[in-house]
Amino acid sequence: MLLVGWNKRVQRGYPGPGWKNTTQQIIMSMLNIDLSFRSHTCGELRPADVGEEVTLCGWVQYLRQDLFVIMRDFSGLAQILIPQDEDKMNLKTALCDLPPESVIRVKGTVRLRPDGQENKMPTGEIEVLAESVEILNVCRKLPFEIKDFVKKSESLRMQYRYLDLRSSQMQYNLRLRSQLVMKMREYLCNVHGFVDVETPTLFKRTPGGAKEFVVPSREPGRFYSLPQSPQQFKQLLMVAGIDRYFQLARCYRDEGSKPDRQPEFTQVDIEMSFVDQAGIRGLIEGLVQYSWPVEKDPVSTPFPCITYEKAMKDYGVDKPDTRFAMKLMDISETFHNTEIEFLKDALNQPGGCIQAICIPDGAVIFFVIFWYFFSKEVSVVLVKADGALKSPLNRLMPASAKQQLLQMAQARPGDLLLISAGTQECRPLLGKLRLQCAELLEDSGVAVRDPSAFHFLWVVDFPLFLPKEEDPDQLESAHHPFTAPLPEDAHLLYSLPHKVRGQHYDLVLNGCEIGGGSIRIHKASDQQHVLETILKEDPSLLSHLLEALDSGAPPHGGIALGLDRFLSIIVGAPSIRDVIAFPKSFRGHDLMSHAPDFVSEDELKSYHIAVNWPYIKAHIC
């Protein structure tokens, strides 16, 4: 019964409204008929439908000349012709008084538009002569018009999110998100036998988990915690013999006000048993390829892979944007015998070096850069048209050094050199400048990065531990304490832990980290050693995990992809808010419903908590 009309419409080659074109979308549209009031969607009508009696449901986009209603639904627009006959005046009256965004149901007949009245809309060759109209809901005066070109402030968009989501861009973003996630699930579940397992979000606070929301329970003093990721559960599922787990997991992180972070976000969470790094990387490359939007250029695999060390050396950052070069270079040699005091000092310290980046055609941003870094630890050198250098360093450098510098940097007239001296710690500074210069150049109209390019990159061989910022003699996990060492470094775990590299891998897309994971420690003794001896943590807090590892844990590893970030890069959105249906503001507020909100003392009683009002209470309430 559900397939009524299917054959007929497939035969006439249903073209699909706008972005939808696959067979499954055709099936969908076929089946509209039985479930909904409409017979067709607005956006699907074509000359092949001429003569057909149709029922459309949707919104009044606008009226034109008291003659046409442009009607919209999720699939697109259709032009409704209002009959001008005397006996249909009621119809005209009803429609012409109707505010935009009112909701109507129209019955009518599809006809070709008169010659010369066609336009380039997908439905631009036809119109629907209305026979009857039902007004389903009248719309009030709205705070902004639902037209793509109408600019509205972020806060207005958030306050009236249900209107903002009517824009074609937001419709595209949400529908693409749904489709991409569906493809990911097909790949993981149907192709690779992964098991979709839901894990709890009311969990126990992680030791030191400062960024975890707490949830009071009805037992005095006891709190659940909203986990930052299902890390412990995914490992326990491997111990449980699930073999391959995935979940589109809701995660929580209370970071206060941070730009473009959300207190709740979604990660594609994956874990496998009996796998190595190459296995996980292969899986993810296949996942991206399989779920990649058909309207984009296909992604080629395998993705390039570089070590953490190489990334820092070449790009000054562990998540390099490889869409453009401008790599860091070590130009210490040029200044081997320099008399320039600060360069000499830099080279004389242990591990001292001089690093530079060369910005092709950087001349256009010379002044911005120059003033921006006037007092900073970066020297700016412009290569003038005649090959001479313009720089405070110029007169301090012998000609041979200048020659050597230009040669090493392969700098040409019009290029800009940024030089930083010190230890290897000057690399991150140049890494940041590299990105800022790319943006400045692009703002000046110089093409640096192809906006349609997607550069995936694996970064591997991270250090397993890093010195603690507040106490550099102590070590902390570079990622998390469950990452296994590289097999060739494993023996160092018990002698020189700071030298151990971990089996951690990050997936980077266009300079953003979109995923990260690792092969995990699967032996309880190693895990205990890392927690207790190296990290000086109380292992009893993770006793259930240690016990689990001791109960026949298989070798396992996994990864988590940040879905919101990944999608925002794919659709080219400036913020992850544009790929989330109902995001919070950067202060963590829902501007539509005004969450978070005050709760009465009485309502808090059953949770045995009370609010500690600060002294400015009077001002807040």
Next chain:
Amino acid sequence: MLLVGWNKRVQRGYPGPGWKNTTQQIIMSMLNIDLSFRSHTCGELRPADVGEEVTLCGWVQYLRQDLFVIMRDFSGLAQILIPQDEDKMNLKTALCDLPPESVIRVKGTVRLRPDGQENKMPTGEIEVLAESVEILNVCRKLPFEIKDFVKKSESLRMQYRYLDLRSSQMQYNLRLRSQLVMKMREYLCNVHGFVDVETPTLFKRTPGGAKEFVVPSREPGRFYSLPQSPQQFKQLLMVAGIDRYFQLARCYRDEGSKPDRQPEFTQVDIEMSFVDQAGIRGLIEGLVQYSWPVEKDPVSTPFPCITYEKAMKDYGVDKPDTRFAMKLMDISETFHNTEIEFLKDALNQPGGCIQAICIPDGAVIFFVIFWYFFSKEVSVVLVKADGALKSPLNRLMPASAKQQLLQMAQARPGDLLLISAGTQECRPLLGKLRLQCAELLEDSGVAVRDPSAFHFLWVVDFPLFLPKEEDPDQLESAHHPFTAPLPEDAHLLYSLPHKVRGQHYDLVLNGCEIGGGSIRIHKASDQQHVLETILKEDPSLLSHLLEALDSGAPPHGGIALGLDRFLSIIVGAPSIRDVIAFPKSFRGHDLMSHAPDFVSEDELKSYHIAVNWPYIKAHIC
């Protein structure tokens, strides 16, 4: 590259391990090769693999005669033959000392078992002659054995959930859940064009939402709330023109300690625009049919549909178990002229009636029932072998009444009649007894319900409002305040609201409510009237929803299915805990990690809350 071996293995008709048999499972197994250490899974080996060199990874199920290792992975068991040659003694030594549940990788060659040593396991015709073995992890002594027949207490299972999940039943449950959910998604997304939209779980407290967990924010006194369902968001998505929304939504309900409830649970949440009740029902019937496990008898549609009134009349409950009859009947007529005092009194009151159920072959439970209801408001009548009645009522009834009673109830010798007198409110009592008797009969070995039967049922035409328990002059929503009235009752909304029936529908399976939904009010004025005038609630708390309805809201409706309950019925589990990977105990505790747990005062500071310790503090800490 990923498809290496695909053709070869499809050609030889890979039979699939145990419960897995579909093409997609074949693909999956094909692809194991490239991602994992193993070449094959344990459970997939068959005589066709004889001669093949294989690598298996898995757990030591048990050792037999120092000659065999029975090895297990998620797909099943395989028998490993330990070579007895002198030069392979190291292999024998390593394996024979290994505790059960240790993790090993075995390389070897598949061979047929010697004549007479085959068994009925799926891999019972072959064995693998080990050539090398690697011990991946040694298992400690476990708190219980991983064997299906080993009984363990619920709390032990929960404490060591990662071991409990290794049982074949739990593996089946979790894998079935994953597959069923995948099929649901395919149906909604790919067949019907639904958009999978994630909605926030950090939201605003619903007015009067006593069962909502609160989450303190960093702003003093302000709390998020974990919503009981995405009700508001799904309606807002319809206003936003998403047209068809679904989500496997995590929902939260703080009900304290209730048997077989979970503080977090999952619902299949669905909403559509331009749809009526029949459309939603048709969609869900298709959904159940499409996702129904292939190993079960297929489900036939449409599901039967009865009104709330009929359900109460026939079954005394709004979610009848229709797998058996024993319907309620009105036997008032029989006692029209009775002299039995309490029956006379009952009939004389307004709406008074006498109701009964007839329990076929109920004689076997006569004594249990009789003593159980000795002092309750139910009269028990046994029809003896000779057709005479055994009952306290017996001598008070004239022969004609007895005759009439037996005829009306179609009672035969050996049957039991339960009679209750009063107003219509005696129906729920008989409704409960009907279920209890079915259970008692089944416990006594009488077949009442077919354990493999699945009876779906729609219940419709519920009252829209009910008198408040604490103040019967006030009305409250029977389900929620967003349900639209039946079109034919809509006019009563403004005159006789207590008479209005709602466009609400419940989906019942084997006597459990597994879903419910409604066509919603889509006009702001109606919604405001319901909230303000009928329910006496402050409409400003839902101002964003009222504004949204006033902004061109389409007619819409939806449904939510309780996934955990649905699954537990399908797999025949006694509790929803058996279809959830990491459930909480009935007191809301995670017995493995000990959540919820104490949190330091310091950690609570940033949330501006303090614990109100009760006086027994000293005992708790």
